[in-house]
Amino acid sequence: LLPVAQALKEGKKFFIAGHQNPDGDSxxxxxxxxxxxxxxxxxxxxxxxxxxxxxxxxxxxIKDINFNVMPTDNDFDxxxxxxxxxxxxxxxxxxxxxxxKTTVNIDHHKTSDNYAAVNYxxxxxxxxxEIITTLFNLMEITPTADEATCLYTGLxxxxxxxxxxxxxxxxxxxxxxLLDAGADILTINTVLFNTKPYKELKLLGRA
Numbered sequence: 001l002l003p004v005a006q007a008l009k010e011g012k013k014f015f016i017a018g019h020q021n022p023d024g025d026s027x028x029x030x031x032x033x034x035x036x037x038x039x040x041x042x043x044x045x046x047x048x049x050x051x052x053x054x055x056x057x058x059x060x061x062i063k064d065i066n067f068n069v070m071p072t073d074n075d076f077d078x079x080x081x082x083x084x085x086x087x088x089x090x091x092x093x094x095x096x097x098x099x100x101k102t103t104v105n106i107d108h109h110k111t112s113d114n115y116a117a118v119n120y121x122x123x124x125x126x127x128x129x130e131i132i133t134t135l136f137n138l139m140e141i142t143p144t145a146d147e148a149t150c151l152y153t154g155l156x157x158x159x160x161x162x163x164x165x166x167x168x169x170x171x172x173x174x175x176x177x178l179l180d181a182g183a184d185i186l187t188i189n190t191v192l193f194n195t196k197p198y199k200e201l202k203l204l205g206r207a
Contacts, residue, residue: 002138003037003118004104004135005139008033008078009040009079011078011101011102012043012077013043013078014034014041014044014077014080015045015078015079016034016082017082017091018028018030019090020049022052025129025152026128027048027062028150028154029064029150030048030065031064031065034046039127039141039144045071046064046066047069047070048066048090049068049091050067050068051067051068054197055192058093058191059153061150070184074095074099074101075097077100078102078107079093079100079103079104081106081107081116082128083106083134085107085111086141087115102117102118105120106121106128107120108126109121109123123183124163126167127166128158129158136177144181149182149183150175151178152179152183152185153192155178156175157173187189
């Protein structure tokens with residue numbers, strides 16, 4: 001992770017994207033990394049090709065993501081792709097790749113391509129959120145409560161609240177770190193696991 005940390009420290013203007021049809025891990029990491037970079041004094045353009053589901057609109061900073069709106073310029077020196085196992089999984093970024101000095105790929109899928117200049121792929125990690133939590137620790141930066149909420153969302157959506165077989169001692173430790181940093185687990189659990197849209201409830205009633 002050291003090369004990733006170095007790229008984040010050296011870059012000045014960042015383009016960040018997660019994958020299409022974003023889930024909690026993709027969006028949570030996008031928001032947390034964007035927030036971290038802004039705290040470091042960087043310029044950040046966060047992008048998602050598709051809108052989030054209603055259940056993820058509670059995430060802190062969600063309005064700062066540019067949904068299906070590509071930037072009008074391409075003078076970013078650093079591109080960061082989160083949970084994009086392929087170069088095109090987040091969208092068409094060919095023009096941005098042509099001009100960026102540094103590209104970073106952070107992922108936990110074993111099928112991920114090494115398409116960036118800096119690649120960190122850890123198939124043993126439960127989620128990209130777990131990797132980003134480790135990155136915070138490596139950079140000796142404590143997540144804010146909002147960043148912790150975003151990362152904890154990614155962690156528990158990819159592990160199904162630590163029920164899936166991808167749950168490890170490391171993922172549990174990451175959860176503890178995020179709880180200690182102030183992750184809003186009450187809101188996360190209420191919205192993601194204890195709330196259903198009215199139409200879904202009606203369908204369940206008919207069933």
